[in-house]
Amino acid sequence: MEKSPASDPTKAGKTEQQTASDNVPKSGERPDQGKAPAMNPWENSNKDDADKRIMDAPDTVEARQQNPILAQPPMEFTGLTLGKPATVAAGITAVLKSGSFAFSEDGPIRGTHALLKLNQKNGFDCSSCAWPDPDGHRSVAEFCENGAKATASDSQDERVDPDFFAKHSLADLSRMTDRDLNNAGRLTHPMVLRPGATHYTPISWPEAFQLAADELNALASPDDAIFYTSGKVPNEPAYLYQLFVRQFGTNNMPDCSNMCHESSGAAMSPTTGLGKGSVTLNDIYEAEVIIVIGQNPGTNHPRMLSALQKAKRNGAKIISINPLQEAGLLHFKNPQDFMNPLLALGTLLGNGTPITDVYLQVRINSDQLVIRGLMKCLLEAEQLNPNQVLDHAFIRKYTTGYEEVIETLHNTSWADIEEASGLTKAEIQEAANLIARHKKVITCWAMGLTQQKNGVYTIQEIINMHFMKGAIGTAGAGLCPVRGHSNVQGDRTMGVWERPTDDFLDSLEKEFNFQSPREHGLDTVDSVKAMHDGKIKVFMAMGGNMLSACSDTEFVAEAMRKLRLSIHVTPKLNRGHLTNGEMALLLPCYTRVDIDMQKSGQQFMSCENSMGVVSMSKGVLEPLQGEMLSEVAIVCGIAIATLGERTSVDWVGCTENYDLIRDYVARTIPGFEQFNEKIRRPGGFYLPNGPRERTFTTENGKANFTCTPYEKHVLEPGQLVLMTIRSHDQFNTTVYDYNDRYRGVYNERRVIFMNPEDMADRGIQEKQQVNITSHFEDQERHAEKFIVVPYNIPKGNCAVYFPEGNVLVPIGSVAYKSNTPTSKFVVVTVAPVEMPIGTQIPTFHQVAVPA
Numbered sequence: 001m002e003k004s005p006a007s008d009p010t011k012a013g014k015t016e017q018q019t020a021s022d023n024v025p026k027s028g029e030r031p032d033q034g035k036a037p038a039m040n041p042w043e044n045s046n047k048d049d050a051d052k053r054i055m056d057a058p059d060t061v062e063a064r065q066q067n068p069i070l071a072q073p074p075m076e077f078t079g080l081t082l083g084k085p086a087t088v089a090a091g092i093t094a095v096l097k098s099g100s101f102a103f104s105e106d107g108p109i110r111g112t113h114a115l116l117k118l119n120q121k122n123g124f125d126c127s128s129c130a131w132p133d134p135d136g137h138r139s140v141a142e143f144c145e146n147g148a149k150a151t152a153s154d155s156q157d158e159r160v161d162p163d164f165f166a167k168h169s170l171a172d173l174s175r176m177t178d179r180d181l182n183n184a185g186r187l188t189h190p191m192v193l194r195p196g197a198t199h200y201t202p203i204s205w206p207e208a209f210q211l212a213a214d215e216l217n218a219l220a221s222p223d224d225a226i227f228y229t230s231g232k233v234p235n236e237p238a239y240l241y242q243l244f245v246r247q248f249g250t251n252n253m254p255d256c257s258n259m260c261h262e263s264s265g266a267a268m269s270p271t272t273g274l275g276k277g278s279v280t281l282n283d284i285y286e287a288e289v290i291i292v293i294g295q296n297p298g299t300n301h302p303r304m305l306s307a308l309q310k311a312k313r314n315g316a317k318i319i320s321i322n323p324l325q326e327a328g329l330l331h332f333k334n335p336q337d338f339m340n341p342l343l344a345l346g347t348l349l350g351n352g353t354p355i356t357d358v359y360l361q362v363r364i365n366s367d368q369l370v371i372r373g374l375m376k377c378l379l380e381a382e383q384l385n386p387n388q389v390l391d392h393a394f395i396r397k398y399t400t401g402y403e404e405v406i407e408t409l410h411n412t413s414w415a416d417i418e419e420a421s422g423l424t425k426a427e428i429q430e431a432a433n434l435i436a437r438h439k440k441v442i443t444c445w446a447m448g449l450t451q452q453k454n455g456v457y458t459i460q461e462i463i464n465m466h467f468m469k470g471a472i473g474t475a476g477a478g479l480c481p482v483r484g485h486s487n488v489q490g491d492r493t494m495g496v497w498e499r500p501t502d503d504f505l506d507s508l509e510k511e512f513n514f515q516s517p518r519e520h521g522l523d524t525v526d527s528v529k530a531m532h533d534g535k536i537k538v539f540m541a542m543g544g545n546m547l548s549a550c551s552d553t554e555f556v557a558e559a560m561r562k563l564r565l566s567i568h569v570t571p572k573l574n575r576g577h578l579t580n581g582e583m584a585l586l587l588p589c590y591t592r593v594d595i596d597m598q599k600s601g602q603q604f605m606s607c608e609n610s611m612g613v614v615s616m617s618k619g620v621l622e623p624l625q626g627e628m629l630s631e632v633a634i635v636c637g638i639a640i641a642t643l644g645e646r647t648s649v650d651w652v653g654c655t656e657n658y659d660l661i662r663d664y665v666a667r668t669i670p671g672f673e674q675f676n677e678k679i680r681r682p683g684g685f686y687l688p689n690g691p692r693e694r695t696f697t698t699e700n701g702k703a704n705f706t707c708t709p710y711e712k713h714v715l716e717p718g719q720l721v722l723m724t725i726r727s728h729d730q731f732n733t734t735v736y737d738y739n740d741r742y743r744g745v746y747n748e749r750r751v752i753f754m755n756p757e758d759m760a761d762r763g764i765q766e767k768q769q770v771n772i773t774s775h776f777e778d779q780e781r782h783a784e785k786f787i788v789v790p791y792n793i794p795k796g797n798c799a800v801y802f803p804e805g806n807v808l809v810p811i812g813s814v815a816y817k818s819n820t821p822t823s824k825f826v827v828v829t830v831a832p833v834e835m836p837i838g839t840q841i842p843t844f845h846q847v848a849v850p851a
Contacts (some may be wrong), residue, residue, distance in 0.1 A: 769786065
């Protein structure tokens with residue numbers, strides 16, 4: 001066994017005495033990331049064998065009446081107030097909101113202690129977004145407003161205990177809003193839903209483990225079970241989870257990546273050799289041009305704004321490409337500046353740092369042609385300025401397929417680009433002029449691209465542009481897919497994926513002496529279809545809320561009602577825990593903020609951020625009184641009960657000392673050699689990254705240009721293209737409150753943002769109620785009672801929040817290649833709700849159903 005603190009219990013959980021400078025690359029330098037090749041879990045990511053069935057649409061209108069347990073949030077309004085959309089993100093308001101939310105949930109002492117340890121090198125990793133922390137010095141308040149909300153929610157001292165469930169049936173709970181379900185408190189005891197029961201009731205841990213084991217072992221085939229994973233799960237439990245599932249005998253391991261950045265992996269693997277980004281935080285600071293496309297960092301990754309501000313102060317130009325004008329892409333007031341006497345007054349009274357230099361407000365799903373337009377402009381600039389715009393040396397040495405891409409660009413007309421995007425050639429040319437004269441270019445993107453129908457192709461066009469410029473594998477340049485959940489990238493690295501590589505399975509078999517299943521498993525969309533067919537009997541989820549995260553909410557609910565058993569490992573209650581089949585288990589776990597004491601002492605875990613840095617996360621607060629267990633202990637408990645003598649894994653030892661898990665990881669996953677030593681370095685360590693070093697581990701060893709197909713989508717008269725978005729007071733499916741202050745929406749979530757011209761064409765007024773119908777393959781899905789908010793969005797486009805809008809996204813509508821639901825391309829019509837004369841939208845604040 002690798003020498004580690006696992007062999008000496010007195011050292012478990014302790015950090016080596018090293019200085020922060022031991023692992024910190026200086027500005028402009030590349031990090032020391034080791035020589036071992038990084039595992040590429042996206043190697044076979046073109047899902048040509050995915051289930052292509054369209055599936056029949058559920059009856060979304062009658063579903064609420066047919067089922068007493070609601071799968072969708074309640075339709076009751078909570079009291080809309082409209083304000084003016086913001087043009088500045090963060091500032092003093094963000095500081096006040098962070099503090100007020102943390103203190104109201106945890107109290108001033110507990111809340112302050114947690115925030116001061118958030119994202120610190122001797123603290124715990126934020127459970128919200130995956131934006132990296134600085135390698136070197138970190139501020140006292142190294143968190144954003146949404147990180148404060150997530151931490152306050154995780155450390156909440158209200159209790160959802162057996163008495164709570166005795167008072168509330170599942171039907172009652174389903175009529176609470178998503179906010180109220182989350183804010184009810186922390187789960188404290190394992191609970192079970194028995195066949196025919198209306199309430200969850202207590203169950204002991206041994207009985208819960210045995211119930212799970214009995215149901216799993218009674219299956220006709222291991223493939224009759226699904227094992228889902230949320231991006232919140234740290235590396236150690238994620239590794240054990242995938243190991244247990246494969247020893248049980250299946251690769252049915254869908255995860256939240258299937259619904260977000262699967263398109264990034266599918267685009268990047270065959271082109272660069274790695275489905276991860278190639279930049280570091282220092283590269284952001286060094287960049288000359290940063291393109292932010294299909295991303296709203298002000299709400300979804302607020303700490304990214306600090307990096308963009310630093311880049312701007314270093315002279316960078318920023319191009320934003322997005323259908324909505326978002327506050328975080330306009331101006332930013334850095335809360336850290338209030339601590340600097342030289343900056344505080346100007347920050348308080350001024351408009352903050354201007355972020356975007358060129359803003360291209362594109363139509364939804366048109367980004368693919370916009371990037372082609374940028375490349376056409378670069379070609380023209382190169383003709384006028386030979387050898388000054390494109391990097392021909394990089395193209396000759398590292399790439400293949402360049403000439404074919406150039407031919408595709410020549411065959412793409414400006415008329416098609418302008419018609420699809422709603423932009424003019426002059427607008428695109430303005431952005432291209434910035435790119436043409438610089439070499440250090442970074443492109444950042446998120447689900448605004450990955451959830452498009454053309455998402456994979458759009459990302460491959462971005463990669464084509466970077467190859468043309470040689471803007472990859474050099475300081476200040478590269479690709480930056482910004483992951484949404486804090487360890488979603490780490491879970492993939494740990495092997496949580498339905499399509500594992502043979503090399504990875506070989507290493508597991510060698511280490512643990514078993515025969516792993518080799519057939520590809522089911523991703524999220526295919527899992528839902530299989531459940532709906534009645535083929536799946538057991539569903540287990542490590543965190544998350546697949547019901548609300550996935551497309552086609554009522555279809556997913558129909559599928560889950562056919563299950564024999566649902567197993568939910570979770571710290572808090574959500575809507576996905578209410579829609580079940582015959583039986584369900586609620587197994588309460590610690591959060592990252594909780595102190596995790598085991599036999600060998602306090603434990604820590606690890607997470608991987610968007611830029612491939614793996615760092616320690618160690619809880620700082622005493623857990624609430626109750627019977628919660630760590631995620632590691634829960635996985636090990638179920639594995640022991642299920643596998644019995646069929647396993648050689650030391651599950652008990654893993655529970656007692658997490659260093660043993662990291663020793664397993666070190667011997668089975670490239671890049672994690674000496675894991676226990678490296679993770680104890682302040683700030684963690686970088687994983688190997690071939691594209692960062694211009695090592696392209698593709699099948700042919702080249703950086704591959706890609707000729708992407710383009711499909712023109714023609715709408716019928718009256719149709720619009722809808723996308724789902726987040727509000728400011730939510731993270732993924734977790735809703736903290738009803739406000740979206742950057743867009744000027746308060747106390748309400750059932751709204752639809754529309755272009756004023758589209759409203760006028762349909763005779764719709766501000767705050768009028770409408771019903772929304774989506775159209776797909778001659779099918780219709782309906783969402784009732786949304787309030788119209790006029791907004792600066794391209795004509796022909798509209799937007800609603802998710803999960804409220806997910807009922808409109810068909811389960812059969814997925815992105816090419818990646819099988820990701822097309823939440824950023826839904827064809828809809830809207831129609832006014834017929835209401836009695838004099839009926840008004842409530843404008844007072846209320847709670848739909850109080851906890």
